[in-house]
Amino acid sequence: MRILLVGAGGVGDAIAKIAARRSFYELIVVSDYDEGRAKRTVDWVRARHGDDVASRFTTAQIDASDPDRVAAVAREHGATHVMNAVEPKFVTSIFAGALAAGADYLDMAMSLSEPHPTDPYAETGVKLGDDQFAQASDWQQAGRLALVGIGVEPGLSDVFARYAADHLFSEIDELGTRDGANLVVRDEEGNEIFAPSFSIWTTIEECLNPPVIWEEDKGWYTTPPFSEPETFDFPAGIGPVECVNVEHEEVLLMPRWVDAKRVTFKYGLGDEFINVLKTLHLLGLDSTTPLRVRSANGPAEVAPRDVVAAALPDPASIGPRMTGKTCAGLWVTGTGKDGNPREVYLYHVSDNEWTMAEYEAQCVVWQTALNPVVALELLSDGTWQGTGVLGPEAFDAVPFLELMKKPEAEGGYGQEWHLEERTPK
Amino acid sequence: MRILLVGAGGVGDAIAKIAARRSFYELIVVSDYDEGRAKRTVDWVRARHGDDVASRFTTAQIDASDPDRVAAVAREHGATHVMNAVEPKFVTSIFAGALAAGADYLDMAMSLSEPHPTDPYAETGVKLGDDQFAQASDWQQAGRLALVGIGVEPGLSDVFARYAADHLFSEIDELGTRDGANLVVRDEEGNEIFAPSFSIWTTIEECLNPPVIWEEDKGWYTTPPFSEPETFDFPAGIGPVECVNVEHEEVLLMPRWVDAKRVTFKYGLGDEFINVLKTLHLLGLDSTTPLRVRSANGPAEVAPRDVVAAALPDPASIGPRMTGKTCAGLWVTGTGKDGNPREVYLYHVSDNEWTMAEYEAQCVVWQTALNPVVALELLSDGTWQGTGVLGPEAFDAVPFLELMKKPEAEGGYGQEWHLEERTPK
Numbered sequence: 001m002r003i004l005l006v007g008a009g010g011v012g013d014a015i016a017k018i019a020a021r022r023s024f025y026e027l028i029v030v031s032d033y034d035e036g037r038a039k040r041t042v043d044w045v046r047a048r049h050g051d052d053v054a055s056r057f058t059t060a061q062i063d064a065s066d067p068d069r070v071a072a073v074a075r076e077h078g079a080t081h082v083m084n085a086v087e088p089k090f091v092t093s094i095f096a097g098a099l100a101a102g103a104d105y106l107d108m109a110m111s112l113s114e115p116h117p118t119d120p121y122a123e124t125g126v127k128l129g130d131d132q133f134a135q136a137s138d139w140q141q142a143g144r145l146a147l148v149g150i151g152v153e154p155g156l157s158d159v160f161a162r163y164a165a166d167h168l169f170s171e172i173d174e175l176g177t178r179d180g181a182n183l184v185v186r187d188e189e190g191n192e193i194f195a196p197s198f199s200i201w202t203t204i205e206e207c208l209n210p211p212v213i214w215e216e217d218k219g220w221y222t223t224p225p226f227s228e229p230e231t232f233d234f235p236a237g238i239g240p241v242e243c244v245n246v247e248h249e250e251v252l253l254m255p256r257w258v259d260a261k262r263v264t265f266k267y268g269l270g271d272e273f274i275n276v277l278k279t280l281h282l283l284g285l286d287s288t289t290p291l292r293v294r295s296a297n298g299p300a301e302v303a304p305r306d307v308v309a310a311a312l313p314d315p316a317s318i319g320p321r322m323t324g325k326t327c328a329g330l331w332v333t334g335t336g337k338d339g340n341p342r343e344v345y346l347y348h349v350s351d352n353e354w355t356m357a358e359y360e361a362q363c364v365v366w367q368t369a370l371n372p373v374v375a376l377e378l379l380s381d382g383t384w385q386g387t388g389v390l391g392p393e394a395f396d397a398v399p400f401l402e403l404m405k406k407p408e409a410e411g412g413y414g415q416e417w418h419l420e421e422r423t424p425k
Numbered sequence: 426m427r428i429l430l431v432g433a434g435g436v437g438d439a440i441a442k443i444a445a446r447r448s449f450y451e452l453i454v455v456s457d458y459d460e461g462r463a464k465r466t467v468d469w470v471r472a473r474h475g476d477d478v479a480s481r482f483t484t485a486q487i488d489a490s491d492p493d494r495v496a497a498v499a500r501e502h503g504a505t506h507v508m509n510a511v512e513p514k515f516v517t518s519i520f521a522g523a524l525a526a527g528a529d530y531l532d533m534a535m536s537l538s539e540p541h542p543t544d545p546y547a548e549t550g551v552k553l554g555d556d557q558f559a560q561a562s563d564w565q566q567a568g569r570l571a572l573v574g575i576g577v578e579p580g581l582s583d584v585f586a587r588y589a590a591d592h593l594f595s596e597i598d599e600l601g602t603r604d605g606a607n608l609v610v611r612d613e614e615g616n617e618i619f620a621p622s623f624s625i626w627t628t629i630e631e632c633l634n635p636p637v638i639w640e641e642d643k644g645w646y647t648t649p650p651f652s653e654p655e656t657f658d659f660p661a662g663i664g665p666v667e668c669v670n671v672e673h674e675e676v677l678l679m680p681r682w683v684d685a686k687r688v689t690f691k692y693g694l695g696d697e698f699i700n701v702l703k704t705l706h707l708l709g710l711d712s713t714t715p716l717r718v719r720s721a722n723g724p725a726e727v728a729p730r731d732v733v734a735a736a737l738p739d740p741a742s743i744g745p746r747m748t749g750k751t752c753a754g755l756w757v758t759g760t761g762k763d764g765n766p767r768e769v770y771l772y773h774v775s776d777n778e779w780t781m782a783e784y785e786a787q788c789v790v791w792q793t794a795l796n797p798v799v800a801l802e803l804l805s806d807g808t809w810q811g812t813g814v815l816g817p818e819a820f821d822a823v824p825f826l827e828l829m830k831k832p833e834a835e836g837g838y839g840q841e842w843h844l845e846e847r848t849p850k
Contacts, residue, residue, distance in 0.1 A: 122544050194707045279704040282619045284736040290720070291735045300725035302718045307732045310716045311709040 010316030014369035072095025106150030179267030319362030435741030439794035495522025533576030605693030744787030
């Protein structure tokens with residue numbers, strides 16, 4: 001397996017760092033628009049793991065917006081797999097470049113949605129991933145696999161959905177991804193600051209788009225942003241967090257492979273963050289349409305959302321000043337294998353103190369990066385195989401969850417996931 | 426009198442339009458960084474008032490950040506007066522350019538403040554206008570006048586302060602400028618939108634800087650932003666509006682010429698606007714320090730605050746979609762000439778429907794522009810005269826208020842101002 005990793009931002013950097021402890025691949029090409037960033041990642045691998053491990057890494061400059069350039073870099077390095085670790089606006093170009101190069105493809109976010117032109121808060125328009133699924137037959141005909149949405153959410157959440165359907169439930173009422181955290185970031189003086197732990201560009205995209213819900217008898221439909229607020233009680237000391245509906249890939253993926261009456265995604269944003277997002281929208285600062293603005297070198301055309309992202313601390317850089325844990329999981333309700341009502345929360349917790357000590361990566365970014373590495377390992381030995389455009393729930397969940405949980409000393413990743421039985425309402 | 430008007434934005438445009446009905450000057454040079462904007466103003470004057478009036482106007486390109494260029498344009502046109510109508514960050518360069526060219530100078534906002542380095546929310550650092558007052562002796566020695574802060578607030582409010590001290594009160598407890606409005610802006614579909622009626626750049630500067638207060642026994646001191654909220658009941662159907670302390674020139678000007686125990690400025694921002702300003706600050710989007718951001722033509726260095734301004738509707742353009750009135754005034758408490766407690770609110774109301782119909786200018790911008798034209802007329806015939814750096818309260822208020830109020834048919838501006846007696850608490 002020869003992997004072209006596109007993007008050495010927070011998640012891409014953590015993918016390389018996690019993979020550095022594994023041996024299932026021959027080469028990882030860490031590529032970025034700014035090759036210096038890719039070099040920093042490989043320098044870390046060399047410093048931490050030595051020259052032998054680092055010899056299986058190299059770097060490249062890449063323009064992720066150009067399919068031809070993606071294909072050229074993939075061909076140049078004989079990539080068998082293209083691992084997309086950049087912002088979702090580049091999904092379509094990397095997806096096309098991988099297919100052109102004859103490589104398999106993985107991503108952690110799917111091609112972007114477009115709201116319904118006349119009724120955006122009730123009906124779907126172009127849905128997340130529609131552009132990719134529309135090309136499924138091309139991938140099948142080429143005998144190539146595009147494994148889409150294999151981060152933590154989507155990703156691990158989808159693996160949990162497959163697991164719940166196969167091993168825990170005879171009938172599922174709701175597959176509800178629920179994400180919450182108790183992370184706090186402080187400045188040098190120790191004062192709490194506003195510093196989102198994940199790409200604000202992506203968070204704005206997710207949270208201001210109309211949230212999508214799936215129901216057995218209605219199919220996919222949308223609501224206004226921040227709908228159906230619900231206090232969800234998270235484990236591991238995080239406690240109750242206010243969650244709202246957010247547009248997310250799980251809702252588009254799970255119903256394609258798993259039977260359920262309802263599929264939702266709710267994000268524990270909290271009041272402050274919801275207010276920030278609403279205010280950005282009120283002012284038009286969420287927009288990706290470039291505006292003409294004065295700059296030191298004359299008028300420049302910049303997208304307000306890019307400026308918002310640039311004004312905030314880089315999520316990859318805040319790890320040292322952050323404390324707390326993040327929890328990603330799937331809340332499942334329905335009828336158990338024994339015919340009785342059942343309610344479980346399947347989850348994985350990432351502790352910033354631990355991810356910083358072990359990987360110098362902050363916990364949200366690290367938790368996202370873990371899952372594609374596990375998936376790549378399962379693909380490398382044929383445990384997982386397939387062609388076409390497939391979500392994580394199209395594969396057997398058990399080998400994934402076993403490899404993830406098994407201690408490192410026994411060849412696994414040593415990452416506990418948990419099943420919490422809850423009392424059905 | 427030959428006037429170099431620097432800036433053909435909302436206020437500069439309205440100054441030219443108001444002046445077009447008067448005959449006290451020989452020439453007005455409308456200048457702007459974008460000369461096309463200046464030409465649009467003069468085209469309006471020609472279309473509305475004919476070639477004769479328009480022949481007393483010309484245009485020029487100017488870079489307000491360059492004192493030499495300001496001086497060169499002033500000399501080229503033999504300007505006797507430089508009227509600054511651009512954002513306050515250009516005050517120092519235009520101020521210097523005017524003096525270099527041997528012209529008198531007027532502005533509507535003073536040189537910017539800098540917070541106290543260690544105790545910003547209790548002590549003043551560099552105060553509004555400090556840079557200008559530091560040069561007062563240069564202006565005196567040159568025999569030239571810099572009339573600073575002669576918009577509506579500061580400006581008319583300061584004229585009111587002089588008037589109250591000379592004609593209404595024997596002793597003043599508080600000179601409290603209070604500004605409120607009931608303006609609403611709608612989009613094409615008739616939905617209310619967020620569209621500040623005044624430069625957001627200046628509003629951010631005013632509202633996020635530590636508000637300054639003056640007290641007889643403490644001198645100038647500061648508080649945290651949005652301090653001392655107070656519901657003030659505005660006249661003309663506007664009604665009660667939540668007002669908070671805001672850094673403003675009146676507090677720096679009035680105590681230099683008028684005796685009072687306390688001088689404050691409170692702005693009727695309302696909850697939504699306060700939340701917007703707090704959020705911009707939380708995200709660092711109020712910053713004027715350029716950030717590196719991607720643009721269509723490669724990385725650009727842009728200031729987040731400039732992007733916020735560019736993302737919002739131009740305040741000069743929203744007039745047709747705006748309804749309501751804005752009220753500028755001075756609330757004075759103390760002891761009347763008869764020795765009894767007295768409380769008055771001296772104010773002027775600007776109605777957007779009227780300013781749009783008469784001047785195609787929105788009411789906040791128009792109300793600001795009115796006062797420097799009145800002042801220029803008083804300077805042109807020697808009714809007002811002086812040298813050095815002087816505020817509006819350094820001059821006799823009566824001729825200003827009379828010229829302003831006198832009907833147009835009798836040679837005045839036909840702008841009623843009002844004295845409302847209130848019951849002292």
